[in-house]
Amino acid sequence: MTDTDTARLVAAAHDIADGVLFPASVEVDRTGAVPAGHWQRLAESGLYGIAAPAQLGGPGLGLPQMVEILETLAGACLPTTFTWVQHHGMVAALAASPNTALRDEVLPEVVAGRIRGGVAYAGAVPVPPRVRAERVDGGWRLSGHAPFVSGWGIIDLLQISAGDIATGDIVAGVIPAKPQAGIANVSAVPLFVADATRTVSLDIDGLLIPDDRIVSQVSRPDFMANQNFGSRLNGTLPLGIAGRCTRLIGALGHGDAAIALQAKADAVRARLDAGMADSAELLAARAEGAELAVRAAGALVAATGGPALTISSPAQLLARNATFTVVAASRPELKELLVGRFSS
Structure with missing residues (x-):
């Protein structure tokens, strides 16, 4: 893909964020409910494939461009x-999968x-895992509980991960995102x-995933190491919200506050990038x-004043969105860091 592309x-991403989403x-x-037109605009603009490498039909974006796109949309x-x-x-998982037949079928x-x-990772991350996998003839049988699965009724396929009860490896496979045999509730x-x-949450009891639908089987250390990339992308959500708040604060006449918040966001972004090779630094x-x-959302509420308390105000929504990022895609270590930061 060229620089122009x-x-x-x-x-x-900027046009959709400012003209459609926000x-x-x-x-x-x-x-x-998210309007169907949101998904259509993202697809028509090529934004559903930004994590795919160029050799597999994706744009082959660098991390800075991917981060800018995600932050832009998250703030909208x-x-x-x-x-x-x-x-x-x-x-990303399909692009890296050794199951080339599945990759070639689904990825385009x-x-x-x-x-x-x-995706449903949360059942595989804890030790012991909440979702367990057992090897059977021709595939894997999954049982357990997947606590937070987003997009139910919106997505077509779900990549679900589970811990192999025999080896501790993490097995991931794709299933139709709908009720089916093996999903008890x-x-x-x-x-x-x-x-x-x-x-939604899923109670899983004997969900069979055949080998031809298996995306990967990796050791737990490799699985956790691969989570760093996803964790970096999750870090775009709060910065996107902070960025939107910063622009609105500036528009309300608080230019110095906006400049200060932007500088803080730039520093956090640099630390997120530097933490890609160090999970502890990344979580910090x-x-x-x-x-x-x-803090940026709180500043926006203060700058907006009384109207920020009305349900129609973007300020109150951004404040609640900011709270979401405190716990979304979190881990125990991140929880402890945040408790410490908010109580010090």
Whole structure:
């Protein structure tokens, strides 16, 4: 992809964020539903394939361009962006999969946004895992509980990860994102913000995934190491919200405050990038980013004054969005860091 093509994708993200997502964000929050047109615009602009390498039909973006796109969209409509971000976890996994038949079958449709994907990692991360995998003839049998699965009713495929009870490896496979044999219960998880992500929990009992639908099987250390990239991308959510708050604060006449907040965001972004090779540093930077989002949103509420308390105000929505980033895609270590930062 040429520099012109890359610039076009970045420009498309800004156009969609400012022209489509942010103007509709309060209504999306009120109704708990993302308009179908949001997904269509993202697909038509080529933004469903940004995590795919060029040799597999993607744009081959560098990290800075990918980060800018994610931050831009996150500051416009959190539920749209959070649901869409899950898709890229599946894109990256398929692109790296040794199951080339599955990759070649699914990836072109996924990159084009004709198939929307989601991921369920949370059941595999804890020790012991909440979702367990057992080897059977021709595939794997999964059982357990996947606590937070976003995009149910929006996505077409779900990549679900589980811990192998025999080896401790992490096995990931793709299934249709709908009720089926082996999914004993689908329970809605109502959220006080970003409810339009359509988040559910899944009770899994004997879910069979055949070998031809398996994306990967890796050791737990390798799985956790690979989570650094996803963790870096999750760090774009609070910075995107902080960025939107900063621009609104500046528009309200608080230029010095906006400059100070922008400088803080730039410093956090640099620390997130530097932490890609160090999970402890990355988590520390993510904690700093989430705290910044909360502070920037608080500053926006203060700058807006009484109208910020009305349900129609973007300021109150951004404040709730900032709270979401304190716990979304979190880990115990990140929780402790944030408790420490907010109590010191």
